Amino acid sequence: MLEVKRLQKVYDTFELDCSFTVKSGRVTGLIGQNGAGKSTAFKAILGLIAKDSGKIVMFGKDIEQFTNQDKEQIGVALADSGFSGYLRIKDILPVLQAMYAEFDKEFFLRQMKHFHLPMDKKIKDFSTGMKAKLKVLVAVSHHAKLLILDEPTAGLDVVARDELLDILREFMEEDEERAILISSHISADLETLCDDLYMIDNGKIVLHEDSDVLLSDYAILKLDKQQFDTIDKQYILRVKKEVYGYRCLTNQKRYYLENYPEMVIEKGTIDDVILMMVRGNEQ
Structure with missing residues (x-):
């Protein structure tokens, strides 16, 4: 559906250099802290800013x-x-009819x-x-084939977010060939909606994982110094020093549950992954 290959955009203080794929029938999330490059990538994909290099293929073209x-x-x-805040929905209706043949x-x-x-109320x-x-x-x-949504739930209360997510679920259920690329800093939205997640940090993709795998296999280990010194670190992705000792991110929760039953092992959330991938140190 969408393939982004070595997309590069260089500014004075920021450089985007990323690759990712959105497949038909899937909802793909792009996660990361503010300023990580999500909006820049979206705008380059849509041709709203000129890319410096790379290739963007959509629908095979x-x-x-x-x-x-x-x-x-x-x-x-x-x-x-x-839309302009001075327009009303009834004002934009003929515009949409003129813009889209299949509106x-x-x-x-x-x-x-x-x-x-309301049709008659100004959007402002x-x-x-x-x-x-x-x-x-x-x-x-x-009747679009691909939705590209940048922070669509930002600023919404719980009820409004749930209603909006229902719209997106219905969109996907109507046609198995459709796809969505969505960014959001609200992890709960992505956990219930997305099939896979890419994490971007400082303009680069640092993680790609199926949502089910991330939620089932990723975990946070909370270790004192002695535990940290003796633990098998082959499946530890990131380490962060804490007051009590060390906080570690792993993508092999079962391995540590089976081999270190005395350790504190907590289920990893998307927020945990973002925090550790950004602020933790590589092993």
């Missing part, structure tokens, strides 16, 4: 050769973009009603949750 018809197969919701007006209007988005008067829902609903209303 280099994006530099994309036609307007090709672009209609992409649904986009970016964190720092949206589903009936579906769009039905969703507006379902999520209580919408709540944060209403604006987020509108952006995502626009992205899914023209």
